């Protein structure tokens with residue numbers, strides 16, 4: 001199918017807006033990205049990319065001729081066939097999604113004398129499309145179409161996920177709008193799910209909830225494995241090969257974080273509660289995840305005794321590898337708990353930094369983080385950690401306790417390098433420590 005070039009205005013130059021804009025430009029469309037932050041727009045105009053997302057820089061550079069950036073609504077809307085809403089919907093104190101930025105975009109839309117389609121890319125509660133439709137109708141903008149086109153891109157693989165998605169979901173009130181949004185994606189080979197608007201909104205929330213449920217499920221299996229002597233990595237392999245279950249999202253660890261799962265789980269929980277339904281399973285998923293982030297502290301206490309006066313090195317701050325995003329990162333919770341226990345905390349990450357880490361040393365190398373430390377916790381499975389010289393690092397540590405919060409390293413190799421190694425949901429070294437003590441242990 002060849003692409004008919006359309007003009008797309010994207011509101012919001014965050015992860016979702018920039019990835020959507022760059023990918024639609026790559027499909028041949030003319031794209032204007034609009035944001036309220038002048039510095040961000042200036043930087044984008046200079047060719048600087050404000051977020052770390054593999055492949056995005058190249059895509060923006062390659063399509064520079066079809067991409068422009070502005071702070072002006074009128075400039076973005078000028079000639080546009082589509083208005084994509086890709087603004088943040090953070091949680092409010094009540095846990096509901098905060099739609100203030102969405103409403104600002106909708107209310108700022110000038111009336112136009114042609115059919116344009118407002119496309120909701122931001123993650124919103126079910127029922128939002130209906131409300132937007134009423135608001136537009138109340139302004140007499142019946143000719144402005146509306147479609148829900150949720151995103152399923154994950155940070156770190158967002159460009160690939162957009163260009164080679166498992167499916168494209170489009171929910172619309174009017175078939176013409178659904179047709180237009182589907183046609184905009186010509187060139188992408190993927191099944192298309194067309195639905196009503198409410199169902200498209202629910203597909204997004206339910207997909208994330210299903211993924212989170214799998215993570216909390218495998219984390220609970222891991223915890224039972226620890227208590228019973230089974231190995232969760234083998235268990236995940238054994239159940240994942242069942243085609244009805246599948247392999248993905250069965251990695252046990254220190255819990256999920258990020259800008260989506262924690263926020264979307266609360267939003268769906270509140271959406272259900274506001275409608276009079278108590279979503280028991282989702283509540284359990286959230287609670288299991290909160291406890292999971294803290295379990296590492298218990299493991300350290302078992303091995304080190306009191307943590308007061310100990311030094312703990314956290315490796316990884318980003319909520320997952322290949323991103324500098326620290327939103328709801330398990331490392332932040334862990335660091336906070338360790339500080340509260342009286343430990344000195346150092347944290348290394350190859351790219352992520354956080355202004356929320358008060359009282360924690362954020363260092364540039366793994367070596368700086370672990371030197372003199374009593375324990376090291378692998379929090380984010382950065383690829384460079386697989387190649388680190390763990391033997392040499394061990395020699396610089398005061399004690400060799402290693403908690404591998406992602407079951408990322410080879411337990412036998414780590415034990416051979418002198419660590420008292422423990423993963424998540426797998427056989428751990430006896431508490432006395434099987435490894436030969438390093439000289440520093442004999443203090």
Ligand code: UGA
Nearest residue numbers: 151152153154155249250251253255256257258260319320
């Ligand atoms: C997630 C979804 O995967 C995307 O499909 C969705 O579009 C996106 O949220 C969103 O709603 O915008 P993302 O948060 O970028 O994407 O990252 P994931 O790869 O899903 O990881 C989320 C968290 O789960 C990470 O902290 C990761 O370490 C953890 N995780 C993931 C596990 O602990 N175990 C697993 O097996 C998989």
